[in-house]
Amino acid sequence: MIASNDIPSRTNPQETFVLNLGPQHPATHGVLRIKMTMNGEYVIRAEPVIGYIHRMHEKMGENRTWAQFLPNTGRIDYLSALHYNHAFVGAVERAAQIEVPRRAEYIRVITSELNRISSHLVWWSAFLLDLGGLTPLLYAFDDREKILDLLEGVTGSRLTYCYFRFGGLCNDIDDEFIQGTRTFIAQMRPRLKMYRELVTDNIILRKRLEGIGPISAEMCRKYGATGPVIRGSGVAYDVRKSEPYSVYPEFAFEIPVFPESDSMARYLVRMEEMAQSLRIIEQALGKLPPGPVMGKVPRVLKLPPGDYCYAVEAARGRFLVRTVSDHKEFPYRVKLRTPSFSNLSLYEEACKGMMLPDALALLGSLDLVIPDIDR
Amino acid sequence: MEALVDTSQIVKFAKLDDLLALSRANSLWPLTFGLACCAIEMMAAGGPRFDISRFGAEVFRPSPRQADVMIVAGTVNKKIAPAVRTLYDQMLEPKWVIAMGNCAISGGPFVFPGQYAVVEGVDQLFPVDVYIPGCPPRPEALIEGILALEQKLTGKRRWPVVKPPQ
Amino acid sequence: MIPSLEQLSDQFTRLIRLGAVAPNVQDSAAASPGPTATPPPSPGPVQPVDYSLKGYHLDITVPPGQVILAAEILDKNGFGLDAITGVDWIAQDEMEVVYDYFHPLSPLRVVVRARVPRSHPEIPTIYKVFPGANWHERETHDFFGIRFLGHPDLTPLLLPEDADYHPLRKDFNA
Numbered sequence: 001m002i003a004s005n006d007i008p009s010r011t012n013p014q015e016t017f018v019l020n021l022g023p024q025h026p027a028t029h030g031v032l033r034i035k036m037t038m039n040g041e042y043v044i045r046a047e048p049v050i051g052y053i054h055r056m057h058e059k060m061g062e063n064r065t066w067a068q069f070l071p072n073t074g075r076i077d078y079l080s081a082l083h084y085n086h087a088f089v090g091a092v093e094r095a096a097q098i099e100v101p102r103r104a105e106y107i108r109v110i111t112s113e114l115n116r117i118s119s120h121l122v123w124w125s126a127f128l129l130d131l132g133g134l135t136p137l138l139y140a141f142d143d144r145e146k147i148l149d150l151l152e153g154v155t156g157s158r159l160t161y162c163y164f165r166f167g168g169l170c171n172d173i174d175d176e177f178i179q180g181t182r183t184f185i186a187q188m189r190p191r192l193k194m195y196r197e198l199v200t201d202n203i204i205l206r207k208r209l210e211g212i213g214p215i216s217a218e219m220c221r222k223y224g225a226t227g228p229v230i231r232g233s234g235v236a237y238d239v240r241k242s243e244p245y246s247v248y249p250e251f252a253f254e255i256p257v258f259p260e261s262d263s264m265a266r267y268l269v270r271m272e273e274m275a276q277s278l279r280i281i282e283q284a285l286g287k288l289p290p291g292p293v294m295g296k297v298p299r300v301l302k303l304p305p306g307d308y309c310y311a312v313e314a315a316r317g318r319f320l321v322r323t324v325s326d327h328k329e330f331p332y333r334v335k336l337r338t339p340s341f342s343n344l345s346l347y348e349e350a351c352k353g354m355m356l357p358d359a360l361a362l363l364g365s366l367d368l369v370i371p372d373i374d375r
Numbered sequence: 376m377e378a379l380v381d382t383s384q385i386v387k388f389a390k391l392d393d394l395l396a397l398s399r400a401n402s403l404w405p406l407t408f409g410l411a412c413c414a415i416e417m418m419a420a421g422g423p424r425f426d427i428s429r430f431g432a433e434v435f436r437p438s439p440r441q442a443d444v445m446i447v448a449g450t451v452n453k454k455i456a457p458a459v460r461t462l463y464d465q466m467l468e469p470k471w472v473i474a475m476g477n478c479a480i481s482g483g484p485f486v487f488p489g490q491y492a493v494v495e496g497v498d499q500l501f502p503v504d505v506y507i508p509g510c511p512p513r514p515e516a517l518i519e520g521i522l523a524l525e526q527k528l529t530g531k532r533r534w535p536v537v538k539p540p541q
Numbered sequence: 542m543i544p545s546l547e548q549l550s551d552q553f554t555r556l557i558r559l560g561a562v563a564p565n566v567q568d569s570a571a572a573s574p575g576p577t578a579t580p581p582p583s584p585g586p587v588q589p590v591d592y593s594l595k596g597y598h599l600d601i602t603v604p605p606g607q608v609i610l611a612a613e614i615l616d617k618n619g620f621g622l623d624a625i626t627g628v629d630w631i632a633q634d635e636m637e638v639v640y641d642y643f644h645p646l647s648p649l650r651v652v653v654r655a656r657v658p659r660s661h662p663e664i665p666t667i668y669k670v671f672p673g674a675n676w677h678e679r680e681t682h683d684f685f686g687i688r689f690l691g692h693p694d695l696t697p698l699l700l701p702e703d704a705d706y707h708p709l710r711k712d713f714n715a
Contacts, residue, residue, distance in 0.1 A: 030410065053450060053452060055492055056492050056493075060485070063489060078511075145423075158419075371412070371450075
């Protein structure tokens with residue numbers, strides 16, 4: 001590892017060249033483009049160029065009713081669609097003071113945590129693919145399909161869920177789902193142990209990630225980086241605990257924190273989070289209250305004027321919906337504060353002076369979803 | 376009197392074009408190019424459950440020079456459109472395009488009055504051979520799209536069409 | 542260091558009193574009730590808010606010249622930058638710049654707002670206090686055309702390189 005200020009001899013501008021990474025590049029997981037100014041194998045400056053999948057969700061929000069915007073929330077960060085559903089319905093419920101039945105909140109937590117595991121599994125396989133290991137993808141997608149089967153049974157879709165409604169859910173879960181989820185938990189625990197033995201404890205992976213791409217807690221704060229990135233820097237910041245929403249305070253779970261601040265720490269945070277999610281799901285299934293899954297909601301939704309925020313802990317970090325209402329059927333403004341945007345913004349500072357392969361390991365450890373950045 | 380060897384079972388005569396088409400249809404190499412949500416379903420199609428390699432289409436190439444078929448999986452916006460066009464131009468003939476998902480077909484859910492960013496259908500940039508509707512299409516739909524492309528190449532369908540139960 | 546809500550309110554009240562410019566508080570009744578929008582009523586510059594109703598704890602309205610001072614106060618108290626965005630209040634002929642802050646160690650959420658005239662939307666950049674503001678300000682410039690004075694690079698971030706339009710302005714037509 002080379003700190004950025006230790007390499008004055010390598011920063012001679014006359015010896016640099018520009019390396020264009022993306023927008024079509026297997027390591028950028030989509031259409032991210034990074035303009036790298038290189039000196040040999042060392043990165044002098046890495047400037048992310050974004051906007052290649054900018055689709056303007058925020059303008060769309062102003063063009064449709066509150067309920068009609070709901071499907072959009074599943075397509076911003078498609079890997080953790082249910083968290084984004086949750087933030088938007090949460091903001092509207094907060095504004096309209098809609099009471100949500102407890103059963104619905106429990107099911108929201110169960111499905112969201114399943115979604116978190118499936119998202120982390122995609123990250124895990126794509127990250128290891130970046131580092132040169134194809135096999136983990138085949139294992140992870142096998143497990144992920146089991147989650148998708150469960151979620152498809154209740155939500156009706158495999159990926160871009162639109163399951164939550166203002167005041168509840170569009171349908172209740174059945175015994176098949178509950179039984180299936182219990183089976184999944186029982187299957188997944190030994191799988192996580194296998195992942196640890198197969199990949200996490202692998203010396204090649206350790207050497208590739210330990211000490212690579214340090215991001216200090218101070219830097220996370222200044223750039224607004226959240227989620228596994230800030231938790232991998234030793235700060236126990238998790239919206240589920242710090243701004244408790246839904247019924248999360250009713251469950252016992254830990255926030256995995258690793259103070260090493262390197263790519264390995266961020267890797268370990270996510271691996272540990274999957275185990276914690278299983279713990280939450282197990283508790284929620286055990287305490288699942290009976291009752292309806294849909295509260296009383298007015299037919300035409302007109303929110304009182306003002307602005308309303310709702311933050312959730314998505315798989316990539318803090319997702320905040322800030323809506324402004326002017327007492328019309330359409331939102332006046334919908335601001336989507338996405339975690340990947342802030343997490344990527346520190347990349348330029350974080351990867352100065354790194355070797356190119358290490359810079360890509362750092363990029364993978366940030367777990368970016370490009371439409372989540374570009375919106 | 377010499378016994379004539381019956382060669383009809385081991386030797387077949389066909390037009391070279393047909394043979395080439397058959398080989399091409401059974402080894403469609405897609406370009407690794409994911410844009411949005413559909414790319415995850417494309418990955419899932421390559422995963423263990425759906426296993427697109429059963430149809431010879433699992434060799435995702437990062438370089439357009441080595442790819443036969445471009446699966447446009449996701450929304451094409453006006454900023455990326457020149458890059459997509461360049462990738463298409465860089466592919467060697469013969470080449471095919473699959474428009475996967477509603478966004479690539481027509482702009483999908485992202486078309487509304489006031490939309491300025493999205494290209495409404497990738498067929499505005501280059502010809503498309505197979506359209507796969509869905510938001511996102513399931514991996515089975517992508518496999519069906521590949522089979523449809525094979526049929527376009529050889530004129531024959533490899534597997535019977537599965538009729539959904541009534 | 543975790544500040545309390547009262548300490549923060551005090552610090553901001555002092556800041557606004559010290560400010561040369563009076564706080565730019567809009568009286569919603571006096572503003573013309575336009576056909577498209579009515580602004581949220583903002584009775585005071587520093588206001589504790591019920592979290593369960595709004596999703597944040599402290600609502601602070603400052604004149605545009607004081608956003609850097611506000612950012613410095615929050616920085617000293619250990620806050621992190623959540624997001625920067627704009628709202629186009631076309632009926633009042635004004636644009637609002639909204640700064641969201643979160644605290645990594647406590648559940649405090651603070652919102653800082655400043656209003657600029659629509660004809661002359663300029664506000665100082667806070668990227669020297671929070672480097673993460675760089676991208677957020679570029680994005681706000683993209684969408685609203687609000688110019689952040691002192692910003693190193695206001696070229697389009699999410700829009701194409703040659704974009705000269707600001708799509709989230711209410712009078713924008715594709």
